[in-house]
Amino acid sequence: MPFKTIYLLAILLSAMGILATTFTTNATLRSTTSAAESATDAPVKKDSATSVKAFANVYKVLMSPRCMNCHPAGDVPLQGDDSHLHTMAPRRGTDGKGLYAMKCSNCHQPTNTPGLHTPPGNPNWHLPPAAMKMVFEGRTPHQLAKQLADPKQNGGKNMEQLLEHANDELVLAGWNPGEGRTLPPMSHAEFAKAWTTWIKAGAYAPKP
Numbered sequence: 339m340p341f342k343t344i345y346l347l348a349i350l351l352s353a354m355g356i357l358a359t360t361f362t363t364n365a366t367l368r369s370t371t372s373a374a375e376s377a378t379d380a381p382v383k384k385d386s387a388t389s390v391k392a393f394a395n396v397y398k399v400l401m402s403p404r405c406m407n408c409h410p411a412g413d414v415p416l417q418g419d420d421s422h423l424h425t426m427a428p429r430r431g432t433d434g435k436g437l438y439a440m441k442c443s444n445c446h447q448p449t450n451t452p453g454l455h456t457p458p459g460n461p462n463w464h465l466p467p468a469a470m471k472m473v474f475e476g477r478t479p480h481q482l483a484k485q486l487a488d489p490k491q492n493g494g495k496n497m498e499q500l501l502e503h504a505n506d507e508l509v510l511a512g513w514n515p516g517e518g519r520t521l522p523p524m525s526h527a528e529f530a531k532a533w534t535t536w537i538k539a540g541a542y543a544p545k546p
């Protein structure tokens with residue numbers, strides 16, 4: 339065989355090798371994920387009664403001040419357990435991170451500031467963006483369930499991404515609110531369970 343042919347063959351064979359490895363890796367990954375999923379939570383049957391019942395608990399958490407304060411109807415965040423307008427009125431801005439000198443991260447540090455009436459902290463502390471405000475304030479259970487499940491209103495999330503959002507860092511921040519603030523009305527584990535059940539049972543909305 340001329341050298342050129344051997345050379346080409348070698349390239350071809352190694353390309354096949356790479357492809358084969360990619361396929362096996364994917365297959366392995368896929369089987370690991372599904373095994374892990376079935377181990378942690380059994381599949382939930384699609385059922386509107388189960389779904390709507392779970393959403394009642396989801397709704398209690400979403401409307402609690404720890405969540406609603408960052409999901410306001412207007413462009414100014416809310417504060418405190420009575421959800422009053424944020425003092426000094428920092429505004430949403432296009433990206434949700436504040437405007438001009440009033441950037442959220444000027445005051446909200448990567449971690450909670452110790453003491454009463456100090457800013458709670460997170461490296462990613464901001465409101466949803468102007469183009470998709472994800473308002474919770476004032477929404478009925480029916481309206482909110484519809485909105486959360488709609489990719490055009492929930493930040494383009496499919497069901498898988500919506501499930502994952504139960505462990506989003508800003509969601510988790512609700513259970514680490516800083517001194518003097520009440521916790522959401524149930525544990526994070528109970529919330530995650532209600533959230534998962536609501537979605538896996540079909541993400542049904544309660545009657546209007």
Ligand code: HEC
Nearest residue numbers: 400404405408463464465466472486491492493508509512
């Ligand atoms: C610091 C502000 C902040 C806090 C506090 C906060 N969120 Fe959010 N939330 C956001 C931002 C910003 C987004 C948009 C980013 C994204 O979609 O990933 C968002 C998106 C969401 C979404 C997806 C959008 C939708 O409509 O489906 C859900 C669900 C959600 N938050 C739930 C919660 C819950 C539950 C809590 C309280 C335990 C909470 N959030 C607390 C800022 C916050």
Ligand code: HEC
Nearest residue numbers: 407408415417418428429436440441442445455456457465
């Ligand atoms: C000038 C400083 C400052 C700026 C800028 C600022 N904040 Fe705050 N924020 C605070 C302080 C201080 C508190 C605590 C107030 C209290 O507990 O009485 C707070 C509290 C909050 C709370 C209430 C948290 C809870 O769990 O109740 C939210 C929500 C919030 N800020 C969102 C924002 C967002 C979003 C931005 C940017 C658009 C922003 N803040 C910009 C100082 C600031």
